[in-house]
Amino acid sequence: MRINTDLLHAHQLHARLTGSYEPQAKAHVSPIYQTTTYVLDDFDTAVYLNQHVDEGFVYTRFGSPNCDELEKKIAHLEHAEAALAVASGLGAISTAVMSVVKAGDHVVFGDVIYGCSYALFAKVLTNLGITYTRVDTTNVAEVEAAIQPNTSLVYVETPANPTLKISDIAAISEVVHAHQGITLIVDSTFASPYLQNPLDLGADLVVHSATKYLCGHGTVTAGVIAGSKARIDRCRMPYLQCFGAVLDPFAAWQLMQGMKTLGVRMERHCQNAMKVAEFLEQHPKVDRVYYPGLPSHPTHEIAKKQMHGGFGGMMSVDIKGGMDAVRTVMNNMKVFSLATSLGNVDSLIQHSPSMSHFDMTPEERYAASIFDGQVRLSIGIEDVEDLIEDLDQALALI
Numbered sequence: 414m415r416i417n418t419d420l421l422h423a424h425q426l427h428a429r430l431t432g433s434y435e436p437q438a439k440a441h442v443s444p445i446y447q448t449t450t451y452v453l454d455d456f457d458t459a460v461y462l463n464q465h466v467d468e469g470f471v472y473t474r475f476g477s478p479n480c481d482e483l484e485k486k487i488a489h490l491e492h493a494e495a496a497l498a499v500a501s502g503l504g505a506i507s508t509a510v511m512s513v514v515k516a517g518d519h520v521v522f523g524d525v526i527y528g529c530s531y532a533l534f535a536k537v538l539t540n541l542g543i544t545y546t547r548v549d550t551t552n553v554a555e556v557e558a559a560i561q562p563n564t565s566l567v568y569v570e571t572p573a574n575p576t577l578k579i580s581d582i583a584a585i586s587e588v589v590h591a592h593q594g595i596t597l598i599v600d601s602t603f604a605s606p607y608l609q610n611p612l613d614l615g616a617d618l619v620v621h622s623a624t625k626y627l628c629g630h631g632t633v634t635a636g637v638i639a640g641s642k643a644r645i646d647r648c649r650m651p652y653l654q655c656f657g658a659v660l661d662p663f664a665a666w667q668l669m670q671g672m673k674t675l676g677v678r679m680e681r682h683c684q685n686a687m688k689v690a691e692f693l694e695q696h697p698k699v700d701r702v703y704y705p706g707l708p709s710h711p712t713h714e715i716a717k718k719q720m721h722g723g724f725g726g727m728m729s730v731d732i733k734g735g736m737d738a739v740r741t742v743m744n745n746m747k748v749f750s751l752a753t754s755l756g757n758v759d760s761l762i763q764h765s766p767s768m769s770h771f772d773m774t775p776e777e778r779y780a781a782s783i784f785d786g787q788v789r790l791s792i793g794i795e796d797v798e799d800l801i802e803d804l805d806q807a808l809a810l811i
């Protein structure tokens with residue numbers, strides 16, 4: 414089927430009437446299995462299933478029907494053999510990363526990535542004897558030059574949070590896979606599977622903060638990983654089982670509802686964001702707009718090639734007048750909410766240097782074009798005229 418049909422019907426529980434699911438359960442919307450444990454038929458079944466947890470349900474940390482349904486859906490949408498549901502985006506990232514690296518390894522990652530992902534590499538893995546090099550992943554030659562004999566992971570976020578830089582996944586994959594034993598992980602949160610499929614371009618694992626576009630309504634904190642069965646099995650066992658960052662069945666169920674409208678939401682996010690970006694780009698109080706759909710964006714051509722015809726709902730904006738101007742704008746928005754996070758149906762505004770990217774030093778931020786006068790907008794699905802008028806009235810107060 415095509416993607417908008419798949420978003421509704423692929424791997425829905427009511428379409429699967431065999432296996433461990435209740436054969437009578439023909440509920441149109443899947444039930445929530447809000448239980449921590451499962452009654453096992455007899456002693457031999459208990460022994461068997463504890464050793465084969467992917468063949469039935471035993472204990473919710475090992476798997477649940479709601480997570481199983483979500484995982485099959487994500488694998489389908491990312492063109493992957495398998496997927497894993499995790500309790501947050503960072504849970505997905507740390508589980509995927511830990512399944513790949515060991516003491517003594519070296520990691521290459523982008524100079525513009527989500528702040529807590531940066532902190533994982535710079536503040537946690539360094540304690541385990543894992544070194545790193547930060548590079549501009551939009552420059553494939555820089556990625557190649559950073560690879561060392563002990564490099565085991567190249568980690569790319571595209572579009573990158575918050576400056577929306579686009580890295581060429583296919584070109585990076587070619588460079589990475591010319592070496593043996595290096596895994597390429599791509600954080601595709603800003604695109605969602607509707608706009609980009611990194612595995613098709615050569616990535617080994619794709620991770621998402623499902624908190625964002627996959628949920629779409631700001632009601633669930635969740636993450637997912639997708640890739641080959643062998644890689645996902647390893648992420649699941651022992652890593653996720655030992656870290657314990659499993660997704661709750663109710664959260665998995667909510668994600669399944671949110672994802673049904675991913676296609677129509679993304680279409681409107683893309684349309685609205687393009688119009689807002691064009692408006693802001695010619696606004697006298699604005700220095701620069703970072704939106705990959707604008708021809709002025711430095712990596713617009715890669716975005717055109719790599720994304721499925723849309724550029725997403727995220728942008729950053731350098732406002733003239735620095736932090737004081739930002740304060741005026743953020744304190745006077747009426748439709749946009751002053752809140753971090755992104756990918757919700759309603760529009761949000763945040764200040765990246767002091768919110769999502771506070772883990773970076775000022776020097777690291779400036780070098781990555783994350784300036785003090787920069788706000789990040791998550792463009793919602795409201796009537797775009799109202800969004801533009803809201804920005805216009807707040808900018809006029811500077």
Ligand SMILES: *Cc1c(COP(=O)(O)O)cnc(C)c1O
Nearest residue numbers: 501502503527574602622624635
């Ligand atoms: C929000 C975000 C994360 C972290 O996800 P959580 O669900 O908050 O843990 C990771 N990567 C990107 C690009 C994000 O925007």
